[in-house]
Amino acid sequence: MSGSDLFTGTLDILILRTVSASPLHGYAIGKALRDGSEGVLSVEEGALYPALHRLERKGLLGAEWGRTETGRRAKFYRITAAGVAHLDAEATRWAEYSGAVTAILGRTSR
Amino acid sequence: MSPWPFRRALPPGAVRSDDSEIREEIELYIELRAEELVREGVPPEEARELAERRFGDVARIEAELRRGGRAGGWERGRRAMGALGRDVAYALRTFRRSPGFVAVAVLTLGVAVGGNTAIFSVVDAALVQALPFPRHDGLVVLEGYQNVNGEKAVRWASAPEFRDWRERSRTVSLMAAVGQPTLTLTGDGQAERVDGEVVSEDYFRILGVDAAVGRTFTEEEQATPDAHPVAVISWSLWQRRYAGDRSVVGRTIQVDERPFTVVGVLPRGFQGVSLAADVFLPMSMISVPYGSGILQSRGARFLTVIGHLANGATPSAAQAELNRIARDLATEYPDTHQGRGCLIQTFRDFYLGATLGSSLGTSASTTARLLWVLLGAGAVLLLIAAANVANLLLVRAHARNREIVVRRALGAGAGRLARQLLTESLVLALLGGVVGLALGAWGLSLLVRFTPDGVLPAYATPTLNPRVFAYSLAMLAGAGVLAGLAPAVAGVRVQIADGLREGGWGAVSGGGARRLWGGHVFVVLQVALALALLTGAGLLVRSVRAQMAVNPGIDLDGLVAFRVSLPRTRYPSRGDITSFSRELLGRVREIPGVRAASLSSSLPFRGGNTGTFVHTDRDLGTPVRVWYHLVSPATLQTLGARLRSGRFINEGDASGAPAVTVISEAMAKRAFPGENPLGHEIYLGRDSTTSNGAEVVGVLDDVRYRNLTEDLMAAANSPDVYYSLLQIPSRTLEVAVRVAGDPAAAIPSLRKVVAALDPSLPVYQANPLVDDWRAQTARPRFAAFLMAVFSGLAAVLACVGIYGVLAFSVGRRSREIAVRRAVGASASNVAWNVVEDGLRLAMAGLVLGVLLALVGGRVLRGLLFGVGTMDPVTLASVVGLMAAVAVASAVVPAWRAARRDPAEALNTE
Secondary structure, eight states, rough: OOOHHHHHHHHHHHHHHHHHHSSSSSHHHHHHHHHHHTTTSSSSSHOOOOOOOHHHHHHHHEEEEETTOOOOEEEEEEHHHHHHHHHHHHHHHHHHHHHHHHHHHHHHOO | OSSOOOGGHHHHHHHHSSSHHHHHHHHHHHHHHHHHHHTOOOOHHHHHHHHHHHHOOOHHHHHHTTTTOOOOHHHHHHHHHHHHHHHHHHHHHHHHHHHHHHHHHHHHHHHHHHHHHHHEEEEEIIIIIIISSOOOEEEEEEEEEEEEETOOOOEEEEEEHHHHHHHSSSSSEEEEEEEEEEEEEESSSSSSEEEEEEEEEHHHHHHHHOSEOOOOOHHHHHHHHTTOEEEEOHHHHHHHHHHTOGGGTTOOOEETTTTEEEEEEEETTTTTTTTTOOEEEEETHHHHOOHHHTTTOSSSSEEEEEEEEEEOOOOHHHHHHHHHHHHHHHHHOHHHHHHHHEEEHHHHHHHHHHHSSTTOOOOHHHHHHHHHHHHHHHHHHHHHHHHHHHOOOOOHHHHHHHHHHHHHHHOOOOHHHHHHHHHHHHHHHHHHHHHHHHHHHHHHHHHHHHHTTTSOOTOOOOOHHHHHHHHHHHHHHHHHHHHHHHHHHHHHHHHHHHHHTSSSSHHHHHHHHHHHHHHHHHOOOOOHHHHHHHHHHHHHHHHHHHHHHHHOOOOOTTEEEEEEEEEEETOSSHHHHHHHHHHHHHHHHTTTTTTEEEHHHHHHHOOEEEEEEEEEEEETEEEEEEEEEEOOTTTTHHHHHHHHEEEETTTTOOOOOOEEEEEEEHHHHHTTTSSOOOOOOOESSSSSOOSSEEEEEEEEOOOOOOOOSSSSTTTTTTOEEEEEESOOOOEEEEEEESSSSSSGGGHHHHHHHHHHTTOOOOOEEEEEEHHHHOOOOOOOOHHHHHHHHHHHHHHHHHHHHHHHEEEEEEETTTTHHHHHHTTTOOOHHHHHHHHHHHHHHHHHHHHHHHHHHHHGGGGGTTTTSOTTTTOHHHHHHHHHHHHHHHHHHHHHHHHHHSSSOHHHHHHTT
């Protein structure tokens, strides 16, 4: 299964969460997701970019071009106020979901 | 660069996201990712490639970003294809995890599709495939018949009758007559009996056939009687007897001991309208097989007539016109045309009907209907299989509920999930289709090999052609969608909200209840349909058994028969025939193991019956139509027929002695109701004269000469009368021999005896009489067999369905069962409960099935003998059988439930 199908909603939350501390360029966001989720979300790493652009269009993310530590030109994404509000709401909902999912998985594994 | 040329027309700045920026962004990612990989130890030369691969389809993602996330048409298609590919790959992966499920589902579909493929190719061959003639649009067969008490009783037309039809009809533009004698080929090689056709002018023109080598008959050859002994032969005879030698054209061959010049060879595959002829003679030479004068006799009916409808004429208009012509002829020639008619049929109907060989006109539709019934049974089997697979998918979907709930929760769309499930069933269907076609091809080869002659029209050769493939594919696709829709719908129904509210199990058990209900519906349907099919099979089997139980009036055990035909040229006189007959009988009786032997003009189930009219001294004015048989004295003992009263024909009833006759019981009841017929006189012919009288000296129990099913007392059916062969000789002789031991083993010595008497006299139709008897039931046995196979498979599938649902529910309720065990329920209690569940499940199906069977049984009306369509015995036994199947299906789940260790079951929770 491709990431985009399975995790459309989830990926958005994770991205918003990742850039909520400080603006990051695409590679850094991807690496953070990979490191944080033990590789689960990295079936097709490029799927990250459509999500970034979508969030940018929706106004949940802002973006500007800047320089990395090594001086390369890169597009940095930062969370907007709308993004923060969305993250809040979704995180709450997600906690409920995952609670239910965990309950099911926990109770029925053989 | 852009694949979308229209974008160049946009003003600068209107482009949403700069192409180069997108590329730069992705390029940076891949560079950094490659560096990361190098740090992890990947060789630098491989790092970049690996980074790109991890990134995914760069071009696709780039394109998607360029369009601001909305996929374009081409891209969308590509993505859908990608998704389809992923769905298929995913389906195959999940199948690998459950090979048992896949095997059952694929086999189920395969068997059903295979059965349908085989039966459809038979239907296709009989009802759709082109007939073996270059053209048959507008071609009709005109059959003369005799109206006997409202039924069309006899076939054939006389030559004058044919000429009248041809001259008077406007709706049939061309007409030709065909006589179908059996001919003897001698001279070049072994004596051989072949099927022949004596054809009138226009015969080959109507059929659109020309000679492959040489020519057909000229007008001059057809015009002058007995002046042009010419013949045309079939391709197959040319290959078989003359090794395909082209010089056979112009050669002289001996046909019925007369020289004929071969003028042509017909194209490959063409064997005349009889579909069996090897030698064709012009009508002008009719006297060779039939004797002279036959073309002038209005009473000599032996011709089949074919014709071509005039432009714009319909078969029904032609039928109306010929009805009128027949009425006119009856007025003009009341003696010979009273009650005569002409039936017009298309070629296909003619052949479908001819194979059944019984009452004219109704048989074609009967044959077709039997085939449709079998095709319908195949479709029902496919429905059952689809229900079975649907059930399997449902049970599986239930087992996968957790996966589905999690995936829904993680954001997978309902459509996406449904598509995934549907893909799974279509992949299953495809696998089933492959298995099905293989099974179908195999089944068809068996069917073709074991289908007895006469079951299908002679032209029908079932093959796997594109039409059959299309049908199988359509059936398969239908089954795949039917089977796949149910679980797809059920899978989508899983409500996450429920799951949240009820904290997990709610979603599973709530949805589960609905889906299980779906499973129950499928099992009920399966049981019902299987029961209906079993009923059909039961009825057909009982019908066959009833036919085989009919008393033929003779003792078939140890009887063997063959036929010889004495040619006019070498046996011109009555004396020649009589002395040959006497000599033949004497030598046959000397063969060791022969207990009795007799001669007659016809034998039961072997055709060659002759019909005529007689009247009696009791009622001179009422002619009775009868079948008459010429028999030698020993016929009674040889056949094992039973004399009811009086005596049988004996040696004393020779030429010169007073003419005698023995009549059948049916004749006695019809012509002499409530009287002793012995001593009465019977006169040949339908006029009320008292010439040609013969005294009734005996009454014989009815012998079934023509078929097993007709009611001998029905007004439309003619009874049998017997005359002495010593008083009326016959050139065509049936030799019946009763032997001790295997009748087939006696055939070589019988052939030797004939060869010793006359080496150029062919022996034909040599076989045990029981074979001819068996051929009578070939078609119903064929239908009953196919139906039994279909319904047997249906029962097995229903069994699998019941088993699936029970096993599933036992598995799901293991905790409940364990608790019950823990509080004191015994193992047998638990097991019995499961069996009860199975029976309850089956009960609804049985009730519905009985209703279906009662309604559906009506399609068998007219196809059954000795059993009604609502036969209670059949229904009861079929219901019992299905109930037993239900119990049997419950045994394994019940055993499993009883065996489960309560402690273990509780601990796993």
